[in-house]
Amino acid sequence: MNKEQIQEKVITILKKYTRQPEVWATANNTSKIITDLKINSARIVDITLDFEDTFDIAIDNPDMDRIITIENAVEVIIELLNK
C-alpha cells in the first residue's frame, strides 16, 4: 500500500466521524483532526481503533498522542506498517 492509498483510507475513516461535512472543502494534509475537522475529541479513540482494524496495526497510547493532523496519522500508520 503506498502513501496515497493510506491517506485515502485515513480520510475515508475521518469523514465517517465528521459532523460538519463542509470542513472538508478547505481541509488539507495539515488540517488538525479535532480543531480543523471539528471531530469530537471522544471520537479520537474510535478513529484509532478503525486505523488499527483497517491497517492491521497496533497503535499504542504514545503513538495516539502524535496523531494531531491528517499528515501525522498517515506518518504514524506508515511507521507501524514498516515495523
Next chain:
Amino acid sequence: MYLVGNDIVDLQHPDNQNKASNIRLLKKILTPLEILTVQQAANPNTMLWLLWSCKEAAYKVAIKMGIQPFNDATQISIDFNNTNNLLYCGTAVVKNIQCFTKTILSNNYAYSIASKQPCIFNKIQGTIINIKSCKNNTIKTQLLQHIAKIYNININNLSIQKNANTQIPFIQYKKQPLLQFDISFTHDGKWAAYIYYLH
C-alpha cells in the same frame, strides 16, 4: 486566576452507545482502576462517559494552565470522592496538575465542570441547552446576550475569539479581551453548554 473547564456527553447519541464492552477502547482512554469502575458499575456505558466528561473538563483547565495538548486520556486519572446517583464529585490529575470535578448525570447527558479550586464551584455560572430546540440561538450567542445584560452593553460589541495556538476561547469587547471572564464551551449531539467564572 480561577480557570474553568466543562464537557458534556450526549448519552443518547448513537456514537456513544455500547462502548463500555469494548475493552480495546477502554484501555485506550481509561486507567486500570477506571476500567474496573466501569466494569463494576450498574450502567457501565454511563460510567464510561461520566469518567470521560470529567477527563475532558479537567483537560481544558490543564490546557489553560499551559500543558501541551495530547490525545492519550490515560494520562488523566479520575477519582470520585463523593457520589450519589445524580451528582459525582471527584479529583482529576492531568499529568501533574490536580483539578476538581463535579458531574451532573441525567438520562440524557453526563455534564462535568472542573476547576483547580473547588471553592469556586458555587460561583461558576452557566447553562445547558438542547441545540435542536434553540436553532436560532447558539450557546455562544446565549453567553454573549447574558454578558451584554450584566454590563448593560451592546451585544454587537462583544465577540468570542479563540487563541490561534491553544484554541482557548475568550470574550472580546470592542476588540479588547475581557480578561475578567474565564469561559468554557462544550457540545455533543443535541446538547451544548457554557460556563463562565467572573473574577
